[in-house]
Amino acid sequence: QNEKELQDVVKQQEEKLLQLIDNSGEVTRLNAEVSELKRLLQRAETEAKVLWEEVRGKEDQVDTTYIQERVMLRREVDKLRQLLMEKEDENMRLTDKY
Numbered sequence: 001q002n003e004k005e006l007q008d009v010v011k012q013q014e015e016k017l018l019q020l021i022d023n024s025g026e027v028t029r030l031n032a033e034v035s036e037l038k039r040l041l042q043r044a045e046t047e048a049k050v051l052w053e054e055v056r057g058k059e060d061q062v063d064t065t066y067i068q069e070r071v072m073l074r075r076e077v078d079k080l081r082q083l084l085m086e087k088e089d090e091n092m093r094l095t096d097k098y
Helices: 002-057 064-097
Strands: none
Touching: none
């Protein structure tokens, strides 16, 4: 009886350890993803600054309202894409879980 209980406890501990290892790997992966996203954000901000400087130099030739509308629309599309990806990730987690 004691041996059976001991085996069950050892099995539970092994499962918990494996789960911790999985979680650790997930944290590492997410940290790498955050770093990549920060790098991409910085790059996008730099490109945006350069483009706005270019537009400011040609204000009489460029319809800035049109550009601002396009930027807002692009932001909205990006936000919707992000929401879609989050829902897809959530669905994947739920299907993996069950």
